[in-house]
Amino acid sequence: MSAPLTVGVDIGGTKVAAGLVDGQGRVHAFERASTPHRSTEPRVVEDVVVEVVQALLNQAANQGMPVAAVGVGAAGFVAADRATVTFAPHLSWRGEPLRDRLQQRLSLPISVDNDANAAAWAEYRFGAGRGHARLVTLTLGTGIGGAIVMDGRVERGQHGMAGEFGHMIMVPQGRRCECGNRGCWEQYASGNVLQREGQALTRAGGPFAAELERRSAGRPAAVSGSIVTEAALAGDPAAQELLAEVGRWLGLGLANLAAALDPGCIVIGGGVIAAGDLILDPAREEMARNLPGRGHRPVAPIVAAELGPRAGLIGAADLGRQDFLRSQQQRQGEGQ
Amino acid sequence: MSAPLTVGVDIGGTKVAAGLVDGQGRVHAFERASTPHRSTEPRVVEDVVVEVVQALLNQAANQGMPVAAVGVGAAGFVAADRATVTFAPHLSWRGEPLRDRLQQRLSLPISVDNDANAAAWAEYRFGAGRGHARLVTLTLGTGIGGAIVMDGRVERGQHGMAGEFGHMIMVPQGRRCECGNRGCWEQYASGNVLQREGQALTRAGGPFAAELERRSAGRPAAVSGSIVTEAALAGDPAAQELLAEVGRWLGLGLANLAAALDPGCIVIGGGVIAAGDLILDPAREEMARNLPGRGHRPVAPIVAAELGPRAGLIGAADLGRQDFLRSQQQRQGEGQ
Incomplete structure (x- = not known):
């Protein structure tokens, strides 16, 4: 049996992205919609998901392409049952039975996973982690998203909460984190840190910050992670120093993960990765x-993610496909 | 088929311990011998291993009990092939083909693993970790030994080096470690730390250290981890404070491991665990x-190891049994 098409959905804090994905991880059609603010009803996000999935299913039907399943990656803790979103900081979900809710409204088999797990799976199957049965992935954004592939499967942990690397404590009694603790890794290595330090440097003024000052039109609060990255790529030594600092904190934490997990490869994604080897x-x-x-x-290679912001939906689609194929095999096994 | 008897061997830096172990983890016979100092030939340690194994096989033969396999746990890095000891800090092995060497001298199938993996497997199968498919184990001694059971199997990592928790860096630019790095976890949470801090406190003198001074007959260098533990169990507030300090560092690192791995249970072994809930x-x-x-x-429970110093040989024996049963099944599958 050739691998069937599936729909992958990536539910983030501000948007839903979805695609029609084949067995080689290629996206044949793409839909995207904004998600309402966190204060609204869970049902509203479901509506958006059902809408984009239906749009893709219609496109597939029009082209005579059968779709086997829907895989969802959600920005939140997904319980070990892979049906319930325990807690989603940027959505209004608390103990949300997402799989059943969607199952009631869509006629295809539904799989649910955490979005970082989905993105890691995509990089493992089709991206920078191909061929590495033991993979650690990090996405540097506001914080650090993380996931683990071990022995060729997503390692979700006992309660579906594995891969929370960003809140490993790197500096006892260090910087306060939004999670309430202090010294979390993501307070030293993330896109946010680049912005925070870039703003601080610009505010301090002095000739060293001249290029960042110019690029932010003299408004330190306008310095973003991408402004720092662009300045660094254009050769600004101050911006390059900020990236190197974030890079060193990244490497220190990765040494800890490598000590514990001994992965074959480490894949780094997120916007910051535009800086490439500078970080x-x-x-x-x-x-x-x-x-x-x-x-x-041996030292595991640290490589840049290859699939970009679509990794989440590509991985979700493929996890949905794997679950579908497994259930088919089980059915065939029982039929014998 | 009922589970066959196997021999388990635990090769440490100073001794070899071995036992005849049944499918319930019970030790029916036990042998122990000293290993020569690290400067000697690898062959000498092999001789000791072969000797204790033969002694156990003779005992089993005399009682008419068949033995199926030999499992070895060695204090060193075991390569992912589970045949070669890459590096053993306390023995003279560098790239030692241990499995083949023993195979040439013993007529039973041989399995090789790291000693911490073997001990973790024993606690998972028969000890404090029973029923937890996702387990993290730590042994607090000179340093921190560690191992991971994930999804009901030992997670060895890509190069057989997973579980090196003791060298995760807890304090950037912190205390120098014997590994050459700084701020390693085992510099803050181990049996050695208890001894180091106990000696420092006693040397500082003062009424707070009176009980430790008494127990070490006024010689600070005589304060050991077990003297501190005994004083704490007898109610000495200074010794209790030292244990609590080590316990807090232990908990901080365990939070990091739980963030990354989300285990269902954490098992702590080693001599320090005599202090029980005080640590x-x-x-x-x-x-x-x-x-x-x-x-x-949910928060994973932290529990004391149950199998004591024999955990390594019990686990090695059981891993040998698992490998043997798997190869039997494969042979039967091929015979069909």
Whole structure:
């Protein structure tokens, strides 16, 4: 049986993106819609999801392409049953039975997973992590999103909460984090840090910050992570230093993950990765320097994610496909 | 088929312990011998292993009990092929083909694993981790030994080096570690730390250290981890404070492991665990306080290991049994 088409849905804090995806991870059609603010009813986000999925199913039907299943990646904690969203910080979901809700409104089999797991799965199957049965992925954005592929399967943990790397504590009694704790890794290595430090440097003024000042038209609050990245790529030493600093904190935390998990490859995604080796090289150096057994062990490569912002929906679609194929096999096994 | 008897061997830095173990993890016969110092030939340690295994096989033969396989747990990095010891800090092995060497001298199938993996497997199958498919185990001794059971199997990592928790960096630019890095977790939470801090406190003198001074006959260098533990169990507030401090560092690191791996249970072994809740309660509090999503998530229990110093050989024997049964099944499958 050739791999069937599936729909992948990526539910973020501000938008829903969905695509019609084939067995090679290619996106044949794409839909996107904004999600309402977190204060609204859970049902409203469901409506948006059903809408974009139906639009894709209609397109597929018009072209005579059968669709086998729908895979959903959601920005929140998904329980180990892979049916319930325990908690979604940017949506109004608390113990939301997402799979059943969608199942009532869509006639195809539904799979639900965490969005970071979905993106990691995509990079493992079709992206920068191809061929590595043990993979750690990080997405650097507001914070650090993370996921683990071990032995060729997504490792979700006992309660579906594995991969919360951003809140590993890197500096005891360090910077306060939005999670309420102090010293979390994402307070030292994320897109937000780049923005925070870029603004602080610009506010401090001085000739070293001249280029960032120019690019933000003299308004420190206008300095964003992407302004820092652009300045660095254009050769500004101050911006490059900020990226290197974030890169070193990234590498230090990755050394800890490598000590614990010994992955074959580490994939880094998110907007910051536009800086390429300006952030990855310092991360590589710092990781190698802080690995246990350094000198006596292979060092996992740190590579940039390849699939960009569509990784989540591509991975969700493929996880939906895997679940569908497994249930088909089980049915055939029972039929014998 | 009832589970066959196997021999389990635990190769440490200073001794080899071995036992004849049944399918319920019970040890029916036990042998123990010293290993020569690290400067000697690898062959000498092999001789010791072969000797204790033969002694056990003779005992089994005399009682008419057939033995199916030999499982070995070794204190060193075992490559992903589970045949070669890449590096053993306390033995003279560098790239030692241990499985083949033993195979040439013993007529039973041989399995090789890292000793911490073997001990973790024993606690998972027969000890404090029973019923938890996702388990993290730590052994607090000179440093921190660690291992991971995920989805009901030992997670060894891509290069057989997973579970090196003791060298996760907890304090950037912190205390120098023997591994050459700084701020490693085992510099803050281990049996050695208890000894180091106990000695420092005693050396500082003062009425707070009176009980430790008495127990070490006024010689600070004589304060050991077990002296501190005994004093704490007898009610000495200074010793209790030292245990609580180590416990809090333990809990902080465990919060990081729980953030990354989301285990169902955490098992702590090693000599320090004689202190029981005097160390585990502070660890539990500190872990709960530093978990991401605290208040919105289940918290994995932290429990004391149950199998003591024989865990390594019991686990090695059981891993040998699992490998043997798997190869039997494969052979039967091919015979059909």
